[in-house]
Amino acid sequence: MSKDQIKEVCAKFDIKGEFISYEVVNSGHINTTYRVYYMRETGLKDYILQKVNTYVFCDPIGVMENISSVTEFVRAKIKQKQATAKRNVLHYAKTLEGKYYVFMDDGSFWRCCRYINDSVCFETTDNVGVVEEAGIAYGEFQLYLADYPVSELNIVIPHFHNTILRFEALRTALKEDAAGRAAEVADLVDGYLALEEQATLPYRLQRQGKLPLRVTHNDTKPSNVLFDSKTLQHLSVIDLDTVMPGLVAFDFGDAIRVIASTGAEDERDLSRVALDMEKYEAFARGFVTTVRDSLTEEEKRTLACGALSMTAECGVRFLTDYLNGDKYFRIHYPDQNLVRAKAHLKLAQDMVKKADEMQKIVEEYCK
Numbered sequence: 001m002s003k004d005q006i007k008e009v010c011a012k013f014d015i016k017g018e019f020i021s022y023e024v025v026n027s028g029h030i031n032t033t034y035r036v037y038y039m040r041e042t043g044l045k046d047y048i049l050q051k052v053n054t055y056v057f058c059d060p061i062g063v064m065e066n067i068s069s070v071t072e073f074v075r076a077k078i079k080q081k082q083a084t085a086k087r088n089v090l091h092y093a094k095t096l097e098g099k100y101y102v103f104m105d106d107g108s109f110w111r112c113c114r115y116i117n118d119s120v121c122f123e124t125t126d127n128v129g130v131v132e133e134a135g136i137a138y139g140e141f142q143l144y145l146a147d148y149p150v151s152e153l154n155i156v157i158p159h160f161h162n163t164i165l166r167f168e169a170l171r172t173a174l175k176e177d178a179a180g181r182a183a184e185v186a187d188l189v190d191g192y193l194a195l196e197e198q199a200t201l202p203y204r205l206q207r208q209g210k211l212p213l214r215v216t217h218n219d220t221k222p223s224n225v226l227f228d229s230k231t232l233q234h235l236s237v238i239d240l241d242t243v244m245p246g247l248v249a250f251d252f253g254d255a256i257r258v259i260a261s262t263g264a265e266d267e268r269d270l271s272r273v274a275l276d277m278e279k280y281e282a283f284a285r286g287f288v289t290t291v292r293d294s295l296t297e298e299e300k301r302t303l304a305c306g307a308l309s310m311t312a313e314c315g316v317r318f319l320t321d322y323l324n325g326d327k328y329f330r331i332h333y334p335d336q337n338l339v340r341a342k343a344h345l346k347l348a349q350d351m352v353k354k355a356d357e358m359q360k361i362v363e364e365y366c367k
Contacts, residue, residue: 135286315344
């Protein structure tokens with residue numbers, strides 16, 4: 001987009017100062033993001049401007065209702081403890097009409113939030129101190145929202161972590177064999193189906209009323225935490241598009257899937273894929289010690305299982321997409337979804353082997 005087009009969008013928001021410039025932010029795979037700069041009397045001020053992908057998020061207003069409500073709730077909790085929350089929670093700008101979003105004439109949907117200065121994020125890290133800080137950040141997110149009225153949240157992606165449905169979709173894809181690939185992945189399918197009972201346990205417990213629904217982030221990658229660029233202490237959880245009712249075990253587990261794997265998501269050399277127990281313990285230490293007092297006993301017993309659930313679920317989704325002809329996930333080479341599925345199965349199988357050790361670590365930090 002041109003400078004004039006970006007400036008036109010920004011003018012819809014109640015931003016003080018004079019528009020100076022903008023730059024494209026290339027991180028992220030769904031929304032289109034820009035960093036925009038305004039000059040005020042006190043100096044240069046920057047904001048994050050985003051064009052929301054309304055194909056992925058077909059209810060963008062519902063997304064922003066969730067985000068604005070949750071961030072204001074967290075802000076109030078933080079300000080009970082300290083004078084300002086500017087660097088600890090996202091702050092979205094309102095439009096001149098008092099909304100947190102704007103539809104432009106071409107139908108595009110935009111939002112704008114303050115940029116958190118002197119911050120950094122990590123796609124991956126070997127710094128166990130940063131891993132622990134990520135655990136604290138996501139634990140605080142849960143803790144601040146423990147008494148939020150979860151029933152008021154919009155379901156922006158139905159069945160997002162319905163593990164039962166994910167396995168059913170795999171069976172359907174196998175039967176239909178749209179891309180003619182079923183025969184070559186028979187052993188891989190068998191490997192995932194062997195994990196089904198364990199992987200679906202948290203979801204089944206929730207359906208039985210034994211696990212409560214809470215406000216969950218649902219995309220707890222390390223890159224969705226901002227850290228202070230000097231101290232590396234956590235600042236704020238970001239990328240809140242998928243905030244919905246969910247299970248604490250799934251937020252814990254999805255973070256472990258990403259942050260504690262020894263291999264890349266699409267690692268071809270499966271000998272390099274395993275669960276890094278040092279990183280697992282670091283994240284668990286940060287997360288569990290922060291949130292433990294707000295958890296039920298059943299939630300504590302299923303945290304470690306959440307890691308297996310999310311790893312198996314994600315792998316099943318990659319495999320299902322491969323069987324369907326790579327229709328959903330973006331791929332950069334022909335068999336990437338297959339490679340992803342194999343790597344996730346290897347990680348999940350290693351979690352099964354280490355399940356007792358994983359749960360003992362959770363129990364230790366629950367004390």
